[in-house]
Structure formats: structure tokens, C-alpha cells
Amino acid sequence: MATPVKTMKAIRWYPPSFDIRVEDIPVPQIQDGDDAIVKVTVRSDLHVYRGHAGVEKIHTSGHEFIGEVVELGSNYGVHSQGRPELYATLKVGDKVVSPFTVNCGECNVCRLGYTCRCPFGALFGSPALEGGQAQYVRIPKAGGTLFNLSDSKSWSSALSDEAKTKALAGIADSSLLMLADILPTGVFAALQAMNHPKILPALSGRPWPASFFPGDASVTMLPEDRVLTFAIIGLGPVGLCACVSLLDMLSAQPLPFQIVAIDPVESRREKALAVYSKIDEAGKGSGKFVAESIDNAKKTVQDWTGGVGCTAVLEIVGNPSAISLAYDLVRPFGAIISVGVHGEPQMPFTGRQLYNKNVSFDFGRCPARAMFPMAFDLLVKRQDVFGGVGGPDCLVDQIVGPNEAPEIYAALTNRR
């Protein structure tokens, strides 16, 4: 077993906001038999830099990280069979990636796949749990939480074990880091849109409720009824991942589609267009993709759909104006998929507005641990898009050493 050092560098968040300090603090210790200690090798985080109302506790930031297991609690080993597989198989030296929240993997919520709402859930880099912007991080319930990148057998996906191992070797750590949050969250948004019952009539060619009920398929749908129209609101890293994921899902089916990717910031729209241009022709499916400002996007959806609206809208911002825009853009009987992290403002809708448009909503946090196989497969399949650091179409801009953190944080914040 590796011997941890006694102190380490950590990026500490001080209330109320905009105060980030690099400090020497004690290396975390095993507190529970289910814990693991991970030496962090790649990390990122900006979420709480600006401060959240009511957060008073000094803590280490960082909710996305990759690292190497250096110590395991007493509950690991072959005697832990019957529990999540990682309790039996995880070893010191394994390379791991962690989703941004803890999950036990063995409660009702986790078994259903809703891992981000596990009762043991805590967000790394929050007052509840020290984060990964440090040399070491303690992982509670590590056998349920971590993905073991060193053992492709332990995480299932549509790829063969051989394909997984080979693929993994070709993926930069900066890309793998996307597995912690932004890539599964983008996939989660796209998946919820593509599997929503309100999209099923167009996908199946059988009208509601014949798409579920075998007795009535007397209506003949026209090709134009089956054109799928999507808006993606917010082109930060998660929004770009949602673009790639949605395009990938659409390329697997024959129907025409049209996607408008929306952001007020021109450089982000350019990034979305660059991502789209990097996707090979077969991967683009039979549709069109534009990136537009809010006002232009409203006009585009109006023109595309004759004023009817989008089949589904992906809302990846998390504020009242973004969710209001989603409502304006969605068609009657359309679906709004919101993965944006919303705050305290009340929902800006009356009951009558929602009734009158027959709107469906899916809100909330991505169950990143459960989404890992889908996200990993997409990462492998679309290395042409996700790969590389520093180009105009790169999703992860920079890898930052801990000592540079305060300057980088300030620069990123000023840039916006």
C-alpha cells in the first residue's frame, strides 16, 4: 500500500465568494470501511467559485477528478461479494474516475439507476464533502461510487472488454475527466428527449395513444409529421456534449431532424458549429444543425415548424429566462428536458400556461454513475469530436496544476 504524505496542497473555497486559496492541509484518512483514498491526477471545477447563498463553510473545491487508488477501507476484498462488484475487485493502484456525487450502489434508489439521489449522496467540493481540487480525496462508499478505469470487466457497456481496453488507451485524461459530470449530463439530456413518450408518435409513425395501444393505427401520418425539431438552450460544455449525444442518437434512426443550438455568446455558438463540423457525414444523420442567438432561434423554430414549435427542448442553463425560453419554443404536447441547476426563483409559469400547452417536463441532476456506460461508449465512438486539447472544438480547455488555480479561476470568471 502506498504511504500517503501527511499534508497536501488543496484549493480551498472561502465564503462568501470569489476567494480561492491554495493551502497545505492534512491528507484525508479512511473514516469508514467503505472509504477509499484517491490520489488525484486530473481535476476541474468552477461551479461554486462565485458563491452560493448560505454556504458558509470553508472546504476544498472540485467535483470532477480522476486519480489512482492509494488506500482502501477494511470492507474491500473477496469477502465483500454480494455487494457492488467494486467492493470485491478494487485494488490499490487502480485508475478511477468519480461521478460528481457519492452513491452507495446498493439501495433501492441506486438499484433503479437513480444514483444521483442516493440517500448517501453528497456533492464533492461542497460543504458536505471535500472535493478533488487537492492532491488526495476521500471517497465515501467508493465501491458504489467509483468507476474503475483499470478493469474494463467491472463496468459494462455495449463494447466488448477488448474494445473498451483498447479504446481507453487512446483517450486523453482530459477527455476521461468529462465522464465525471459534463458528458453523462449531456447524454442524460439527450436520452430523456429521445425516449420521451411525447416524441414516440413521430418516431414510431403511430399517433398518440396508438404508440402504446395496439387497437388504433387508423390515422396515416405524413412524412412531415415525423420531422423531429429540437432546441438546445445553453452551449457551455454540457450543452456541447448534449449536441454530440443527440446527433449520435439521431444518426441511428432514419427520420429527418432539425436542431437549433442556442446561446447569446457568439464564441460558444462557434464552438457548437465546430463540433458539428467535426462529426463525420454518416454520424450527422439526415438533418440540419444551426447555432443561433435567442431572437434568431425563435424565428428559426417559427419558420421550420410553421409556428408549431419544437418536439423537445433541452434546457441546460438553469435559470428562469432559460426555462421560459424553453416553454416559448416547445410545441403543444412537447417535452422540456431541464438538466440546468436551478436556484431559488419560483417557476415562471402559471398552471394555465402548462395546461394549455400540454407541456411535459423532466427536471434534475444527472445520475452520472448509472450513465457511465452510455457516456463512455459515446466518448469512444466520438473521439474525433471529443479528442484533443486546445483546439477551437475542444470541450476541456486547459489542465491546471493546483498552484495556478487562483489566477486561472479569476481569468475564467473575468472572461465571462
Added chain:
Amino acid sequence: MATPVKTMKAIRWYPPSFDIRVEDIPVPQIQDGDDAIVKVTVRSDLHVYRGHAGVEKIHTSGHEFIGEVVELGSNYGVHSQGRPELYATLKVGDKVVSPFTVNCGECNVCRLGYTCRCPFGALFGSPALEGGQAQYVRIPKAGGTLFNLSDSKSWSSALSDEAKTKALAGIADSSLLMLADILPTGVFAALQAMNHPKILPALSGRPWPASFFPGDASVTMLPEDRVLTFAIIGLGPVGLCACVSLLDMLSAQPLPFQIVAIDPVESRREKALAVYSKIDEAGKGSGKFVAESIDNAKKTVQDWTGGVGCTAVLEIVGNPSAISLAYDLVRPFGAIISVGVHGEPQMPFTGRQLYNKNVSFDFGRCPARAMFPMAFDLLVKRQDVFGGVGGPDCLVDQIVGPNEAPEIYAALTNRR
């Protein structure tokens, strides 16, 4: 062709509220080639008696009715092939039931099955369209709107034509009247719950997202994870129809379930229990069904689920306290199906509440015309529950002649 009388009795609604008068008004005439005039034989309605803010126009009430076609516009007959079938086949003398809104049957919205949001949509018995509380009613876009009860070939369902005709003969008009609104709306609520992606992990035994994605079924779900827990809020006629429909759908699958039907009014809870008791043992499925007041229901869901909450909640009231109760009762990653007619109050949720519970919502009006085959099949299959007038478990209490209307309306309102 029958010769319409020159004037007729009609139940007229006067603003602002609680003013219903029986008057003699002109019989409606064909105004458009797509119109039909229907002689009304059975009717009901109470919705707008109390008045809606802003409704100033005197109009004939009634959004639910059955009748006989007495006159057809110029667009009916064999030359209308290629349009919805009823334009070619509807005949004077046919017995028809109308959904509570008009729909053309030949636009993109109708072809998708979202008939209640047709751009030609208008609610019978509203300022936009004279209702069925009269001796005659004009049906715009009748070839898209009506169901022809005299021609079982013209409306598909899982039943054979012979079975449909035979079944129809055994169903009282007071039961058929439920097809106009309350029965399809109840079925719509249950259908949306049972086909929601958030219920799929329990139904399929494959966790999210493996329920969609073939690559990951490594998690073994336990029997307890697959118990379906439902709450039905509001036990008026639509709520009772939702109970029957949900029980019917659950009886077709092997999983255990638990349903709490909720209403503050004891007589309504008793009606729900009476409905349940009338369902034969095979039809009850492998679950339990209780009817409770709000406080008791919260405790029951707490006990049943160890505090986790309901898989899905059906909200059939349409006010802020009902939708708040739905939020309180639903589990993280649960679905709230709201078919209640909501008004102007803002949604009583912050964005953070919705994010933090990963809630899904389906809001809005039932596409009654599209739901007709499912609703009719349920009506036939569950005649033991729906049949009969006047018993404690009867959903339609009384058939009212037009001259009795003011007294009955006043009595019904006072009773609540």
C-alpha cells in the same frame, strides 16, 4: 333529411356566474361545408356554472353530449375520400358522441394524436362555441370531431367489429356519455403514468438507463424495487375513471402495486372504494387499494415506501394545493401526471425543488378524440364497474332534462 325545428330549448349561461336560464333560441344552422347538426339526446355539464374570470359572453353550456345527426354540410359523401373517414361515411340518423373539443382530424397536430390542441380546437359550451345543453348543437369539422357510434367499422379498437357492436348495445347512454370527457381523461392520466420513462426501470427490471440502452444490465434489482406505488389526487368522476383505468392496466402485468386514492370528502372516498370492490378479483391485479384523506395518505405513502415516495402521482384537481401535494408524495425520479384544469396561479415550486427531486411532469388536456378507442374498450371491459345509474358506485349520477337544469345545477353546487 330530418327537418329541424325553428327554435329550441337551450340552457344559457349568463355572466358573471351562478346564473343559468332555460331559453328558447334559434336552432343552429350549417355554417360551413364541414359542419353537422346533431340532435342532442344525452348531456351533462357543470364546469363553468360558477363562472370563469373574464368570460362575459352569454352562451349555451354543455361540453358532453350524445345525439343523432340530423343535417350534414356540403362536404360529406363519397367525394370526400382522402379526408378523415367520417367525411365519407357519416349519415343523417347516425348516433354520435362528441369529444369536448373540436378537432379537424387532418392537420399535423391531429395526425400525431394530439387532437385537443388542433388549431381548429374550440371547447363546446364556452364563449367560443355553443354547447350541447340544448336540443340541437352545431359541430364544426364534424368529420374530424365526432365518433360514429352507429358504425363500429369507422372507429378502430382492439375489439372486433362484431364485439364492438354487441358491446355497444349493452351500454347505457349515460355510460356512453362518459366517452365525451371524463373516461378518456381518466385513461389519459393512467396511460401517461404507466408509459412514463421513470416507471420503466420498475416495469422492465432493468435500471435507468439500461431500460433504454442495451449495454448495461449489471445491476440486479430486488423484488421490492419493482413495487409500483401510485397516488391519485381527486376522486371526482375523472379521478374514479383514472382509478379504474390504472387498475385495469396494472392487472395486465404481474408486478405488485399499491394505490392510495386521495380526497378530503368522505363520500368520494367511499365511492372510490365501492368502485374498487366491484372489480372482479382477476381485474384487481396483485396489489392493494386504499382511499384516504390528505393527511392519512401522506402517512400511508411514508409507511409503504419507507419515506421514499410514489413512483407516480396522478393529479386530477387542478389547483396549487393539489399539485403541491403531488410534489410532496412523489419519489425522487418520480412522475407527476396532471390532468387537472389549472388556472392563473403561478406554479408553487422553485427551480431548486424540481432539480433536487428530479421530478417529471406531464400537464394538460386529454386528447379525447384520439383516446376514444382505448376509452371505449375499457368501458366495454369494465361494464361491471361503469354500468348502472344511481347506485353508490355509479359515476354518472343523473340524467337531466333541460327544463330541470337550473334546479339541478343549484342543488349540485350547494351540495359541495
